[in-house]
Amino acid sequence: MNVDSVERGLVIDHIEAGRSMEIYKVLGLDKLDCCVAIIKNARSGKTGRKDIMKIEDRIDLDLDALGFIDPNITVNIIDGGKIVEKKRLKLPAAVTDIIHCTNPRCITSVEQELPHVFQLVDAERGLYRCKYCDQVFDRKKKV
Known part of the structure; x- marks a missing residue:
């Protein structure tokens, strides 16, 4: 399977396999006008399987919600096709x-x-x- 890279936007990586639709719902991504790609059950060296979400726009994410759903998630901020910032999440207080x-x-x-x-x-x-x-x-x- 081939999913194009993101030129400017976000990549939510290391999502526990099967939980991407939950994140899609909680973050209200269905209301966006931009392209959102969900890759379920991608191969992962660390966990065996994982989900990945690619959002073709820079939006404000509720990092507490993401950290609550899965504290192992990594949010990559992409600009010019390259990662310019990487956020590692944790359980919110x-x-x-x-x-x-x-x-x-x-x-x-x-x-x-x-x-x-x-x-x-x-x-x-x-x-x-x-x-x-x-x-x-x-x-x-x-x-």
Whole structure:
């Protein structure tokens, strides 16, 4: 398979195999007017398989959302067909409105305009806790 290189834009690399469509949805890439290429199950020397996304435009990405979905992602900023900056992600200390609290007694169930804020409580296991009711969320589940 041959996918052209990006002249100016972004390449999101090292996505866990099968999670690129989740990222596409969370980042709202369907609303873009530029070309977006998704390569699923590409061969990887490190992990065996990975997904890659190529965006033919420089857009603002929610790096916290990307880091929450997969902290091993690398974002390459491309200009003139070359990588001009490389961003390595990590688990964010807190996420807002990326996941929603499932506790029916949580204030966010009643006060729907409140943001859903989760704070990292265990980086090793990837556990986040709701700011309002202490409901625990395992980030390894699908968003």
